[in-house]
Amino acid sequence: MGRKYFGTDGIRGKANGPKLTPDLAMKVGMAAGLKFVNGDHRNRVVIGKDTRRSGYMIEYALVAGFTAVGMDVYLLGPMPTPAVAMLTRSLRADLGVMISASHNPYEDNGIKLFRPDGYKLSDDVEAEIEKLIDSDLLPKLAQGRDIGRAYRDDEARTRYIEYAKRTLPRNMDLTGIRVVLDCANGAAYKVAPLALWELGAEVITIGVEPDGFNINHKVGSTAPEAVAAKVKEMRADIGIALDGDADRVIIIDEKGQVVDGDQFMAVIAQSWLKRNMLIGGGIVATIMSNLGLERYLSSIGLTLERTQVGDRYVLEAMRAKGFNVGGEQSGHIILSDFTTTGDGLVAALQLLSVIKEEERSVSEICSRFEKVPQLLRNVRFKAGKPLEDKTIKKLIAESQARLGTAGRLVIRESGTEPVIRVMGEADDAALVTSIVAEIEAAIQQVA
Structure with a gap:
């Protein structure tokens, strides 16, 4: 019930x-x-x-x-x-x-x-x-x-800022880094700019003028176009876009390109492995994370533990199996050495510490692996359980066999709306497109 x-x-x-x-x-x-x-x-x-x-x-x-x-x-x-x-x-x-x-x-x-x-x-x-x-x-x-x-x-604001600053490696500051920070007109509009400024960064802000009605409106992690444009305009080193409650972060490189959570987690995993900070021999991500991430982690001797979609499931797996890094493509990054939930500011500071340490651009640092072609389609249905239909089950099994070990299918019903999400990925982009289209059409016919 x-x-x-x-x-x-x-x-x-x-x-x-x-x-x-x-x-x-x-x-x-x-x-x-x-x-x-x-x-x-x-x-x-x-x-x-x-x-x-x-x-x-x-x-x-x-x-x-x-x-x-x-x-x-x-x-x-x-x-x-x-x-x-x-x-x-x-x-x-x-x-x-x-x-x-x-x-x-x-x-x-x-x-x-x-x-x-x-x-x-x-x-x-x-x-x-x-x-x-x-x-x-x-x-x-x-x-x-x-x-x-x-x-x-x-005093709460000061307490959090000091806590966030202490997550950086000792004696490190952000002097010389130009940051465009988008706070989505949300909860972090005061604390995030101040924390970065106190650490020495040059901070250019957008989304820091909340009026009660403009939270997430054409700004923040769900609208990265705003911060991307500002990064290019100001020739900034990095763009950081938080969401309304700042538990999620999206990074923009110096070219204005979006860095998703998979690349972000790859950077943190490799950096923490190098610093002997990584626990569990890998990281936790969801079934939606790209196969390229899994292959990259394997290449450096790490594992990828997958969970169902949702940051709470990522955290549950981290706690149960002893990992300290996990997250989602969408930008929920959980670093349990520091936090008990996703923290956009703390995650961004960890990336900034890598930039400072390696003295390379964000586009270089955040290109750890080549993404495997991935296609996602959302199929709406009115009622019933289309995924329990025998025809659909047979097609999904046959499609997975066609992909073999070089690809994946993830097909699931949304928990919040009458939508079935069909995701396929493999090195052969044409094959993925064909298979996803077939399954999408079949579900529409049944539904």
Whole structure:
């Protein structure tokens, strides 16, 4: 049975839509607070947010819920998701909350919850919170002196900046590097430029003028054209594009070309191997990562552990199997030596340290392997389970046999919309195009 409120990454939906309302936010505060309240100390929760107008509404509803069950609330203001995770640990909070819908447009918003150790809640804990939300919470509310209070934490920004800076190798700074930084008019619009400037970089910013409605609008990691154009205009050494909550990063080289997460992970893997920092003998990525990455890692004696799509699955595999580098093509880069979630700024700093150390251009450093031709098609369907059709199953098996060991097929149903994603890759681009087209047509016919 599906969950009522939580999805794959917290609660997300249109602000004041059928799912995400102030009433629900207050109940989430009460329910999550009750789950994490214990009697041996004054319990506390930290709350960060991105720059959406609806963030104010949700923030104060959460404050009402948490204080009603006796938790003290520390308001961080606009702050990246990874900063909230870090500050939850650093401030010894019992719970952390991020109000954001990540790379979605401003109309949407969401609530992400973090455990005291900075990791996202498990499915089981989220299920317990859902039961509490739908229960009678009134008899469980705090009374009198036990009611919580709210504080604004003005030092949080400085704490995160100092933490991010310390992830660079000792005695290294970024003097001499010209950076175009795009903060997507989102959560990192203050902390990211300041961190890079304090490290000595020349920083040219875009996407740092949020108005409550322009988050991710034609800027940020989902619209890298803006930072690419600025890189070429300013003759910068590198472009860095974050998303709305700054847990994702896309890199642009000095020529204005996009560097995807696969090339990024290859650079980090080789660099950390050289520094004796890499743990696990390889990295973790999803089934969507390019076969070229797998071949490159193999050439330097490393393995690639694949998971289903989603940064939470990457992190689960990293923790279960002892890896400290993982990520996705889309730019979620998880470096568990430093973070408990994707951190766009920290990941970018690791790349900048390689640039500084090797004194080569981004285009040279981030061309570790040649991509295997890859084609992705999204096929919409109205109802049913097209992938369970016998004809489709037979075609997929025959197509994989045609590719042999020199290629891959990844065919999966989206978890968020009625779409089947058909991805094929192999050295023979014409064969990939033909096979993907055949499967796409067959699914359309069945659907």
